[in-house]
Amino acid sequence: MLMPYEKSLEILHSHIKPYERVEKVALTQCLGRILANDIKASENQPSMPTSAMDGYAIKFEDQDLPLKILGITPAGKMPEFKLEANTCVKTFTGSLMSEGSDTLVPVENVRVENNTLFIEKKVPKGFAVREIGENYKKGEILLKKGTKLNYSEIALLAELGFFHISVFIKPIIGVLSSGSEIKDLGESLENPAQIRSSNHIAIANLAKNLNCDVRIFALLKDDEKDTSKAIKTALKACDILVTTGGVSMGDFDFLKKAIKEYELIIDKADIKPGRHIKIAKIDEKFIIALPGFPYSAMVMFNLYAREIINAWLLQPKDYVCKAFLQGNYKKKTPYLEFVACNVEFKNGRILANLEGKKEGSSAIINNLNNKAALMIAPKECEILENESLVDIIFMP
């Protein structure tokens, strides 16, 4: 009996150790990286009351009177003037408010004659003044460990004065594709029985999308001794070694044999595609042996390697959600199926459909094009009906 998918994930997770590898990266280079510690506000922002508009800093109660303009406070300069009764200071967006002022009258609301201000349209108390800590207060946790740094988080780090940021080191994913029929990028095919390798570059790019570095190893012919040696050597240079091909029922499936030298933690699962999947470990490293069909390999990488990588990098499983299936889907196998689907956002609803998806073998490489997602068809059911809620998985 094949292992249920959920059980295989449970076993996998029981073997994942915390990942504590951290490096410093310049703020200008950290787009997309994962923060390795919490970030606290070291100061109030703003640290002093600040003008949010161009206008005049006044005392609220003076609005009905002509006010003497004491001078100006350009942005970036400390205010030079202290407000007494019936005075004001010209103040700009981003300038500090002068001592004694509590309200900003925008330039659109006033008239100036002979250095005297007349307020023609009054404002409420505190208008256009950014109070101390309006944005954030000293000691507040602003970004949590595990945050993926995008434009806005990086802007905040810049404002906070950080330059050298602690992020998780990218795990290294090694890719070792096997099969005597595959030729590498740029090589020519010698006969119609050969095909060009696509798995290695597919897996490499999936790994890059998941915040990993990548080593693509030389393509492996179907040879028992070479296979065993290639795995040993490759393991030295990566944290997760992903192999493709050589795991099914053929006479030349040497990967299946070679992986048995390691601690096999998952040996087949009750899923389609990819039921021949094997996962082994050695120390804190993993070997994930995927089938050779491109669709299977890409889907399986997403289902298993992504679990390890995301656990290491503290990433949430926010890429799984429910969608309304459009049209019926009749299951093809008795397994839990992962079916390439299109996802559409329409009138506030998430829709999944199979338009244009070929339901052939797992060799169909282009079913995952155009931002395809995966629909999960449960083991127990035979038909998923139109408008039923299905689980979908966004690919990275």
Added chain:
Amino acid sequence: MLMPYEKSLEILHSHIKPYERVEKVALTQCLGRILANDIKASENQPSMPTSAMDGYAIKFEDQDLPLKILGITPAGKMPEFKLEANTCVKTFTGSLMSEGSDTLVPVENVRVENNTLFIEKKVPKGFAVREIGENYKKGEILLKKGTKLNYSEIALLAELGFFHISVFIKPIIGVLSSGSEIKDLGESLENPAQIRSSNHIAIANLAKNLNCDVRIFALLKDDEKDTSKAIKTALKACDILVTTGGVSMGDFDFLKKAIKEYELIIDKADIKPGRHIKIAKIDEKFIIALPGFPYSAMVMFNLYAREIINAWLLQPKDYVCKAFLQGNYKKKTPYLEFVACNVEFKNGRILANLEGKKEGSSAIINNLNNKAALMIAPKECEILENESLVDIIFMP
């Protein structure tokens, strides 16, 4: 009267010329790049009938008889044997089917004795045979110009034998942040009236997310002559020059003046934040003058610069959709508002909420953290009610 947002977009688009800059990039380096031409299948895939499993290539009508095993066809080799009646060839996943065979019996279904095959579990005609062109047919358009290349599209290009790919050259976005109060990354603040620049790095990273290259120019003090010169110089090195600060009502808002040397196509819009936005053009280049508040600058970049970049790179506006608002939202201004919101996918529905979003000034830099999106609050309405359908914009 301020220009309506829709009108401003219309004007902007009327000035965007087709972008035809194309370069060749190695397949190993093209993740995330935009394809600059259609890709056709140069051959059928598979090009000959191919086995989808490990087993025996047979004639369908021979299943009841003992079959003589003629030999094997390893993957990658041309078949050596031609099937006569009552014969078969051992055939593996990815191997070509032998001439005269039409069906693959999996290894699980058979028994072998003295080089003779006995089929214990029959299969339908054509079982596990991948027919010519199953995946794609010669001449079929597989990827369209404008496709963003992700793992799967790149794998397909590898399979098709491409190595050097035509992609759009990344447009160059220049960023010129201004304000006498701002200090650069790594500089120390001299007084509490100064703040650290965050706009330049925020805009730079937004641009990177949109498939652009970036030039960050030196921060600009509030000086009329310097401003005019800096814009001229910067324009030489970029396709879109984005400035921040200096466009509102202050005495030191020199950017507002400097930009008038160019053909001003948009001068303010009826929106919040960012109503002071100005867009000018010279030849095929654009200058986008954004407000200095970080929230405003990031949102406005997304609303305007993204339109130009996506038009150039043929990207669809698939980042706008409807969501169900959770809770009421009371509008703060008479303008069309773009409000930072959280988006959640729940039970097949897209939900937008404002939890944890500060409704202060446009200086709130961290409202766009954690994958925030923008909710559009229409000009005409005062309250958006709980569970109403609102438009949201995903940030890049």
